[in-house]
Amino acid sequence: MKLLVTGGAGYVGSVCAARLVEAGHEVTVVDDLTTGHADAVPPGATFVEGDLAEVAPTLLADGFDGVLHFAAKSLVGESMQDPAKYWNGNVLTSLQLLDAMREHGTPRLVFSSTAATYGEPDQVPILETAPTRPTNTYGATKLAIDHAITSYAKAHGLAAVSLRYFNVAGAYGPYGERHTTETHLIPIVLQVAMGTREALSIYGDDYPTPDGTCVRDYIHVLDLAEAHLLALSHTVEGEHQIYNLGTGTGFSNREVVETCRAVTGHPIPATYAPRRAGDPATLVASADAAAEKLGWKPERTDLHTIVSDAWEFTRSRA
Numbered sequence: 001m002k003l004l005v006t007g008g009a010g011y012v013g014s015v016c017a018a019r020l021v022e023a024g025h026e027v028t029v030v031d032d033l034t035t036g037h038a039d040a041v042p043p044g045a046t047f048v049e050g051d052l053a054e055v056a057p058t059l060l061a062d063g064f065d066g067v068l069h070f071a072a073k074s075l076v077g078e079s080m081q082d083p084a085k086y087w088n089g090n091v092l093t094s095l096q097l098l099d100a101m102r103e104h105g106t107p108r109l110v111f112s113s114t115a116a117t118y119g120e121p122d123q124v125p126i127l128e129t130a131p132t133r134p135t136n137t138y139g140a141t142k143l144a145i146d147h148a149i150t151s152y153a154k155a156h157g158l159a160a161v162s163l164r165y166f167n168v169a170g171a172y173g174p175y176g177e178r179h180t181t182e183t184h185l186i187p188i189v190l191q192v193a194m195g196t197r198e199a200l201s202i203y204g205d206d207y208p209t210p211d212g213t214c215v216r217d218y219i220h221v222l223d224l225a226e227a228h229l230l231a232l233s234h235t236v237e238g239e240h241q242i243y244n245l246g247t248g249t250g251f252s253n254r255e256v257v258e259t260c261r262a263v264t265g266h267p268i269p270a271t272y273a274p275r276r277a278g279d280p281a282t283l284v285a286s287a288d289a290a291a292e293k294l295g296w297k298p299e300r301t302d303l304h305t306i307v308s309d310a311w312e313f314t315r316s317r318a
């Protein structure tokens with residue numbers, strides 16, 4: 001298929017773009033490089049640097065079979081301090097993309113949604129039917145886009161799939177996580193192991209979890225990419241399907257740090273700090289729907305594998 005990958009110079013976008021190219025698709029990446037890296041665009045993809053809302057109408061006029069929409073602002077803390085950046089950058093831009101798709105008859109969309117659309121869950125594992133009550137602006141903007149996609153699917157026949165990611169980690173060869181502002185646990189721990197950060201603060205040790213630290217569902221970025229390829233081939237005209245992507249297994253922050261110590265051989269000094277605002281105690285996906293409807297089965301569910309791949313990538317960039 002001829003595909004437009006928005007945000008394809010970012011972490012998840014670059015891994016997916018690489019896999020799409022490898023699977024034989026004709027890929028154009030559009031990215032404004034505010035957080036992405038030009039050298040993360042896989043060879044074999046055409047790269048257009050620019051503002052998505054500005055370039056999408058011209059690009060899509062060329063006739064595309066589908067769009068994979070990764071481009072987004074994704075820092076939870078920043079979204080609370082500067083909501084306009086998120087409502088404009090995520091929601092407004094996505095609406096402009098949807099309109100450009102409609103205008104030019106682009107039939108399919110795979111959208112990067114997030115577990116943050118659910119907020120604090122009443123029940124874990126979290127099903128796709130769980131209430132959506134985001135606790136931060138980032139999650140609220142992603143949920144708003146999901147709602148818009150549902151309306152466009154109903155009204156205009158768009159074939160869409162939203163994938164709600166839980167905690168993405170790991171790397172795929174030269175494609176991995178390298179944010180200038182890093183807030184995620186595994187890359188931060190690996191920075192300590194690399195010696196570029198002194199110590200780790202573990203936010204909260206008094207949660208109602210087995211060891212008192214938060215529990216998260218880590219999914220390998222390559223398994224995530226495979227889900228996008230499957231989603232693309234399972235879109236149905238006029239339908240908006242929504243799937244959680246996680247492994248169904250949770251690891252505590254303490255277990256993550258222990259695994260990073262084992263993988264890196266570094267002591268990784270860590271201290272407990274107060275809870276981080278808005279952090280739910282436990283976020284674990286039910287991925288049964290993705291398994292059943294998309295035939296998706298994550299294969300790299302072992303935390304040791306996920307951290308080892310991230311560590312190899314981190315060292316290769318040093």
Ligand code: UDP
Nearest residue numbers: 183184185188201202203214216253276279
């Ligand atoms: N976390 C931590 N120290 C850090 C960064 C994160 O203890 O320096 C914790 C965070 O409070 C949460 C877990 O690690 O309990 C996962 O956070 P992350 O930001 O990686 O992903 P999130 O679950 O918020 O999407």
